[in-house]
Amino acid sequence: MTLPKLHHIEMLVAVIDNGGFGAAAAQLGATQSGVSYAVGELERQLGERLLVRARSGCTPTAAGARILPKARQMLELAAGLAEDARGDTQALSGHVRIACFRSVATHLLPNALETLGTRHPQLRIDVDDSYEERAEVEQALREGRADLAVAQLPVGPDLVQRPFVSDSYVLVLPAGCRVQAGAGWAQFAALPYIQLNCSGALAVLERCRAAGFEARAARTLATDSGICALVARGLGYSILPRLAVFPEPSGVQVVDLPVEARRSFVLGATPAMARDRAVRAVMATLRERRILERNEAVRRALVSW
Template structure:
């Protein structure tokens, strides 16, 4: 089946807007006979008369009105294709991306490598020294970061796009005999080590509501230090799964007795999120195909 051509749709819209073939020809900078021929071909293709023709001008038929509405949409979409191509070609500049260390280690490499290959004029500096989720959102509000991978809820005033999620798990010495499903009683007598950040403290509070009663024997600021202590049999903790991957020798993980999930989102201030460079970075970060290239995805650490 023959399909309508874009230039025929342009002619139909021009005739409807100008009210005559002559006016359409002037608007399109072509001859009147070319417009007349194009409209005739379009009517033959669709099998419908689209215009009432008279000495005073042209007006759309009922079918013409219906076709015009769709034609205008098609022409707008066609124009947007060119805009999108030009935007990607022009992506360049410098962006600052803020995130947790575990995100930087396990999720960013594939996305940043693809972005750099496609847009060599765009440089992304990564600051992965954040330990608190509120600090990431504040870095965006203060202008110290352009884009951040935050933990939800991120607070008001940010434009967010869902990213990946992981779970909090029990991190314990590998020598400890644990049985699934885990019960808090299996941990009796072993020191509990608390990670000192809002997310881990919140999960610990939820666990206490579900019967977990051990007081912290130690409180540390970094998950890697806690994992090292667990490897030496000096205690157990509740940590995000990504934060302890790859597992050190002598450490095991188990699902908690209650579900505890950490949902990430890609965030930016609304004005920044509309800029071509930021839009490109967000698009590459959110690309599922690039996420699947990560070892964390292949090992089932992400949800």
């Protein structure tokens, strides 16, 4: 069997990460037809369809999803060949700025930052976790205020993206509130509804409305911590990302939503910064499974990847 070509693998991964051939071609500086041909050749070599092609974009088939981890590993190993040849893999230095939400910085970054500090003591990493709106995280990359972001999907196709983790939106209720399975939204009618004012939460609200949720916001707040403080006092209930309510504050309980609503994250960077050696090292470390599994939120299955 002829071995797959590395640039064919790179193009497959780019198509999956970007959701289509056009965006992958733009990322790689290739033509769309060239990317399509390379993926087709790889499929013929492996004897399996690797992509589901649709007007809305491309997603991996079961076979594509199975080979994706090894494909990424091969690309990471290839990227490190030049560094190994120079013998400077332990001399990584520089400054990497990460943009993210507070809940991400609190629950998903500390173990990775600890590992990076041990591996690369000359590498400085700053984290700006002040962002409340997903569009602002993206904008920080484009304006050069951040080198790497933990960004919430959807993310613009002009950015290089690597899958990271996801969590669910949940109902956040006062601890003393009785919840009856199957009773629906009406059981919360006596409580004021408190809305988190961000695009992700507003999109989830629309999904809930389509499933029969009729409550109108009695209050709107910009931060999940502020909402949790009100809920703990019995002043209402809300819909928040699961990671934002972990660990559950005193006086608060968390209940699954009647509808499925997830928040998915990617590690994002501009094409130029994605080629930076320090950014690549940080990105790879953040995605290391054994490091992710040291996080309590991951061990409790509150986030998945």
